[in-house]
Amino acid sequence: DTEVTQTPKHLVMGMTNKKSLKCEQHMGHRAMYWYKQKAKKPPELMFVYSYEKLSINESVPSRFSPECPNSSLLNLHLHALQPEDSALYLCASSQALAGAGETQYFGPGTRLLVL
Amino acid sequence: AQSVAQPEDQVNVAEGNPLTVKCTYSVSGNPYLFWYVQYPNRGLQFLLKYITGDNLVKGSYGFEAEFNKSQTSFHLKKPSALVSDSALYFCAVVNTGFQKLVFGTGTRLLVSP
Numbered sequence: 581d582t583e584v585t586q587t588p589k590h591l592v593m594g595m596t597n598k599k600s601l602k603c604e605q606h607m608g609h610r611a612m613y614w615y616k617q618k619a620k621k622p623p624e625l626m627f628v629y630s631y632e633k634l635s636i637n638e639s640v641p642s643r644f645s646p647e648c649p650n651s652s653l654l655n656l657h658l659h660a661l662q663p664e665d666s667a668l669y670l671c672a673s674s675q676a677l678a679g680a681g682e683t684q685y686f687g688p689g690t691r692l693l694v695l
Numbered sequence: 696a697q698s699v700a701q702p703e704d705q706v707n708v709a710e711g712n713p714l715t716v717k718c719t720y721s722v723s724g725n726p727y728l729f730w731y732v733q734y735p736n737r738g739l740q741f742l743l744k745y746i747t748g749d750n751l752v753k754g755s756y757g758f759e760a761e762f763n764k765s766q767t768s769f770h771l772k773k774p775s776a777l778v779s780d781s782a783l784y785f786c787a788v789v790n791t792g793f794q795k796l797v798f799g800t801g802t803r804l805l806v807s808p
Contacts, residue, residue: 623785679793
């Protein structure tokens with residue numbers, strides 16, 4: 581089973597709201613990722629967790645706050661977002677980090693609209 | 696530094712004909728290369744990867760790719776295209792010890808009936 585699940589599928593929020601995106605995998609993977617994807621563009625890496633510790637932060641604004649409560653779960657907390665943050669947010673997981681040649685498996689994404 | 700180029704924004708092919716989606720890469724050291732496909736409003740689906748060994752890699756849904764070190768290419772191929780293959784295809788690269796998967800800009804494949 582190579583399934584990564586994400587909730588919610590769609591999210592509409594105002595610029596003053598606080599919301600969270602959730603990601604879950606049960607493949608025993610130890611690396612998890614958040615990507616942001618704009619329409620017809622490649623995914624842009626935001627955060628990488630390895631063994632539940634933040635490994636990479638791609639200079640993401642502080643209005644995005646990741647959290648890895650355990651090895652199966654990854655959250656992305658959103659606060660005071662801007663309309664330009666509207667995008668598809670993808671979660672991925674892999675057995676180990678990318679440099680080991682491990683395959684990243686992606687979830688279906690959360691379509692976020694910031695009004 | 697590492698980078699990937701997908702020179703074609705769009706590839707058009709008739710159903711039943713062979714298809715090729717091009718990818719070239721630039722890395723220092725040995726590359727790990729991947730192909731992903733994305734259908735509208737969906738996540739990325741893994742198709743295949745090259746790590747080491749045989750230069751011809753076979754993957755899901757009848758796709759294959761050939762690693763060419765001298766030309767630094769990793770083109771995606773399929774002998775007979777299906778309308779259902781129409782989607783956005785991404786090539787990606789990472790080299791040993793570098794933690795970030797770098798994606799190409801994507802190629803839209805349109806297969807006409």
